[in-house]
Amino acid sequence: MKQSLIDATLFSILLLTVASCSSNVQEGGGIGGTGRVASVSSGPITDFGSVFVSGVEYETDSTVFTVDGRTDVTQNELKKGMVVLVEATLLEDTVTKTILKRTANRISYSDTVEGQVQAVEASGKTLIVLGQTILVTDRTVIDDSVPGRDVTSLVPNVDVVEVSGFVSGDGVLVATLIDRKAGAPDFELKGLVKNHDTGAQTFQIGRLTVSYDGADISGMPNSAGNAWNGLPVHLLGSQFSLITPGQLDGRLQATSVAVESFEVQESSRAEIEGFISQMVSPNGFLVGSILVQFNSQTLFEGGTATDLGPGVRVEVNGNVSGNILFAIRVELSNDVKLEADLATVNTVDGVSGSLTLTGLTGTVVHINAQTQFKGQGVLLRLGDLLAGDHLVVRGEPFGDQVIATDITRQPASSIVILQGPVSSTSPPSIVILGTAVDTALLPETAFRKADDSPIGRTAFFAAAQPGVIVEVEGVQVDGSIVWHEIELQH
Numbered sequence: 001m002k003q004s005l006i007d008a009t010l011f012s013i014l015l016l017t018v019a020s021c022s023s024n025v026q027e028g029g030g031i032g033g034t035g036r037v038a039s040v041s042s043g044p045i046t047d048f049g050s051v052f053v054s055g056v057e058y059e060t061d062s063t064v065f066t067v068d069g070r071t072d073v074t075q076n077e078l079k080k081g082m083v084v085l086v087e088a089t090l091l092e093d094t095v096t097k098t099i100l101k102r103t104a105n106r107i108s109y110s111d112t113v114e115g116q117v118q119a120v121e122a123s124g125k126t127l128i129v130l131g132q133t134i135l136v137t138d139r140t141v142i143d144d145s146v147p148g149r150d151v152t153s154l155v156p157n158v159d160v161v162e163v164s165g166f167v168s169g170d171g172v173l174v175a176t177l178i179d180r181k182a183g184a185p186d187f188e189l190k191g192l193v194k195n196h197d198t199g200a201q202t203f204q205i206g207r208l209t210v211s212y213d214g215a216d217i218s219g220m221p222n223s224a225g226n227a228w229n230g231l232p233v234h235l236l237g238s239q240f241s242l243i244t245p246g247q248l249d250g251r252l253q254a255t256s257v258a259v260e261s262f263e264v265q266e267s268s269r270a271e272i273e274g275f276i277s278q279m280v281s282p283n284g285f286l287v288g289s290i291l292v293q294f295n296s297q298t299l300f301e302g303g304t305a306t307d308l309g310p311g312v313r314v315e316v317n318g319n320v321s322g323n324i325l326f327a328i329r330v331e332l333s334n335d336v337k338l339e340a341d342l343a344t345v346n347t348v349d350g351v352s353g354s355l356t357l358t359g360l361t362g363t364v365v366h367i368n369a370q371t372q373f374k375g376q377g378v379l380l381r382l383g384d385l386l387a388g389d390h391l392v393v394r395g396e397p398f399g400d401q402v403i404a405t406d407i408t409r410q411p412a413s414s415i416v417i418l419q420g421p422v423s424s425t426s427p428p429s430i431v432i433l434g435t436a437v438d439t440a441l442l443p444e445t446a447f448r449k450a451d452d453s454p455i456g457r458t459a460f461f462a463a464a465q466p467g468v469i470v471e472v473e474g475v476q477v478d479g480s481i482v483w484h485e486i487e488l489q490h
Helices: 003-019 455-463
Strands: 034-048 051-053 056-058 064-065 084-091 099-109 113-120 126-129 132-135 158-168 172-181 188-192 194-197 202-205 210-213 216-219 232-242 250-257 264-280 284-287 290-293 299-301 313-319 323-332 337-347 353-357 365-367 372-375 392-398 401-410 415-426 431-433 434-439 469-477 479-487
Touching: 034 323, 056 099, 084 158, 084 264, 126 158, 132 158, 132 353, 158 188, 158 250, 172 232, 188 202, 264 290, 337 401, 365 392, 392 415, 434 479, 455 479
Parallel strands: 034 264, 064 099, 132 172, 210 250, 216 250, 290 323, 299 323, 365 401, 372 401
Antiparallel strands: 034 051, 034 084, 051 056, 084 099, 113 126, 113 158, 113 188, 126 132, 158 172, 188 232, 194 202, 202 210, 232 250, 264 284, 264 313, 284 290, 313 323, 337 353, 337 392, 337 415, 353 365, 392 401, 415 431, 415 469, 431 434, 469 479
């Protein structure tokens, strides 16, 4: 079967499913120069007082909170890092469209995965839970319940964790919150179905085999023809076991399996943050349970439509109709973007390992089985790269290192780009992701704000505090990098 037909079939199933599992958020009106507009947003909680989601404040005086299906909860049960869905009403100036106030009507949360820790990488970059690879980045909130707030302190086959985050591909989750739980796990998982076997009543998510014999599958479409493959699901389970002792592949007995549906049917405004988990059509992709459609009028920032793919972090603004988010703006918002020629590769199995780029050798890029490869030629894994290949790397920061989400091989070029969080500054030097950049030869006009307007050297270094995202651009000339512009990104 051709891939386009598979995509079209999956797309139609998603449309039918979300249309039958929705609630309404209605637009209201106002007088005296203000109006009330329905809004929906999704992203991690970044602060409290009221509730801040992706840095945006929502008043919560009359909010209904839902946590793991329970409504008898208060705001006190929420934590920083939880990825939530906010249904809200915006008060805006009808002339300027300035938002004057955001009031959350409902805030909903459920775990992305809950289970016993199977393994923890020594570096603390990843752990395995229910056969899923959990990526830990600088954005991940490690709860006080984790000893030392250090994931390497978690004990495999003993500690139980609840993880909130973004599904970013098959069996891959970027964690926004890791919380240790006392007692036995209430097995829970969100992910993408693959290898569905109707006869055996099983499917897989990452390294996990799920048996749904006897489970409640009323929230799923007809299973005939293995039609579940590719669907985003939310499942609960009763028993987990290893398929082979000492290995990471496991089996979970499910008690319920349902399509993870976007619960909002109509909304005048929508703002979501997350990772693309899969492309479901030439003009559509999934972010969590949210089906996003774009067209030729959609504005792309930080990249183009050809850069979209599993593992790419996006921020999407638009409106919702019929459970679909129609994108007006899509920002490819990975904090890390590197562009240069390949310098060195370190790999054992041709799949996982690390690399460095010419001129950026202080920055180590880590590649795992979930890193997406694309671009020129037959490029399937790390072992297919050749010295001198011109690469664009997007990913997530981990200290001064990078966890690559996607790597694109491009035509030969002298362009060099280093974008990431500032490690330290000592004017005229700035260290970004472990690579030192000497700005001494840059003119005052080369120092820029996020809107690309000049800011000058002194103001730039005052703003470029550790953790701030900065992009520096240059060209490679006779083996050396000549930098020509440096810009604050936020």
